[in-house]
Amino acid sequence: MSNRGMLIVLSGPSGVGKGTVRQAMLEDEFRDFHYSVSMTTRKPRPGEQDGVDYYFVSREEFEQEIANDGMLEYAQYVDNYYGTPMKYVNQTLDSGRDVLLEIEVQGAMQVRENCPDGVFIFLTPPDLLELRNRIQRRGTDDQATIDKRMQKAADEIKMMENYDYAVVNDEIPNAVQRIEKIIESEHLRVPRVIDQYKKMIGE
Numbered sequence: 644m645s646n647r648g649m650l651i652v653l654s655g656p657s658g659v660g661k662g663t664v665r666q667a668m669l670e671d672e673f674r675d676f677h678y679s680v681s682m683t684t685r686k687p688r689p690g691e692q693d694g695v696d697y698y699f700v701s702r703e704e705f706e707q708e709i710a711n712d713g714m715l716e717y718a719q720y721v722d723n724y725y726g727t728p729m730k731y732v733n734q735t736l737d738s739g740r741d742v743l744l745e746i747e748v749q750g751a752m753q754v755r756e757n758c759p760d761g762v763f764i765f766l767t768p769p770d771l772l773e774l775r776n777r778i779q780r781r782g783t784d785d786q787a788t789i790d791k792r793m794q795k796a797a798d799e800i801k802m803m804e805n806y807d808y809a810v811v812n813d814e815i816p817n818a819v820q821r822i823e824k825i826i827e828s829e830h831l832r833v834p835r836v837i838d839q840y841k842k843m844i845g846e
C-alpha cells in the first residue's frame with residue numbers, strides 16, 4: 644500500500660516564473676505528481692482554458708463554494724478570489740500521489756495551518772531588476788500595473804521567512820532541478836519512511 648502523497652506548495656512574487664517552472668516540472672518525468680487547478684473569479688487571459696489553467700467562476704459561485712466548506716484555502720488577490728478546491732487535493736493525496744499547489748502567500752499560510760506536513764517552497768528572482776524585466780517581457784501588464792506588481796513583490800519577498808525553502812529561478816532547468824531535489828529529500832524524511840513501513844507491516 645502506498646503512503647499518503649506529499650503536498651508541495653510553490654509561491655513567489657508575480658512574474659518570478661512560477662507558472663513556467665510548474666509547467667516544466669509537470670513535463671519532466673521526475674515523479675508522478677499532480678497539479679491542483681485553482682478556482683478564480685478573474686477573467687481568463689487569451690489562451691487560458693477553463694479546467695486547465697483555472698476553473699473560471701463568478702463571485703457568487705466562488706462564495707457558494709466557500710459556504711459549502713469546499714475550499715482548502717482561498718485569498719483575495721488584486722480584486723479577485725483565488726482558491727484551492729479541497730476534494731481533488733484530498734483524493735489525490737489519499738491515493739499516494741504528490742500534489743503541487745501554486746498559490747500566493749496568504750493562501751499558503753492557511754495551508755500551513757491545515758497541513759503542517761506540507762513542503763513550502765518560495766521561488767525568488769535573481770534580483771528585482773530581472774523581475775521587472777520578466778514582467779515587462781511577458782507583455783501582459785501596462786506600466787502602472789507593473790509598478791503595482793513590483794510594489795507587491797517587495798512585500799511578498801518579506802514573507803519568504805514563512806517558507807521551508809527558497810529557490811532562485813535564474814535558469815528554468817536549474818530551478819526545476821533544485822525543487823526536484825527538495826522533493827526527493829523530503830520523501831526520505833524518517834517520519835514519512837516510518838509511516839510507510841507501518842503500512843507495509845499492517846500496523
Ligand SMILES: Nc1nc2c(ncn2[C@@H]2O[C@H](COP(=O)(O)OP(=O)(O)O)[C@@H](O)[C@H]2O)c(=O)[nH]1
Pocket residue numbers: 655656657658661662681682685716717718720725726727745746747748749750751
Ligand atoms: N491563495 C491562492 N492563490 C492562488 C491560487 N491560484 C493562483 N493563485 C495566486 O494568485 C496570484 C495571481 O495569479 P494570476 O492572476 O494567475 O497572475 P500571475 O501573477 O501571472 O500568476 C499568483 O500569485 C498565483 O500564484 C489559489 O488557488 N489560491
Ligand SMILES: Nc1ncnc2c1ncn2[C@@H]1O[C@H](COP(=O)(O)OP(=O)(O)O)[C@@H](O)[C@H]1O
Pocket residue numbers: 655656657658659660661662663664777778780781812813814815
Ligand atoms: N528562469 C527564467 N529566465 C528568464 N525568463 C523567465 C524565467 N522563468 C520565467 N521567465 C519568463 O518570465 C515571465 C513571467 O513568468 P510566469 O511563469 O508567467 O511568472 P508567474 O507565474 O510567477 O507570474 C514569462 O515571460 C516567462 O517566460
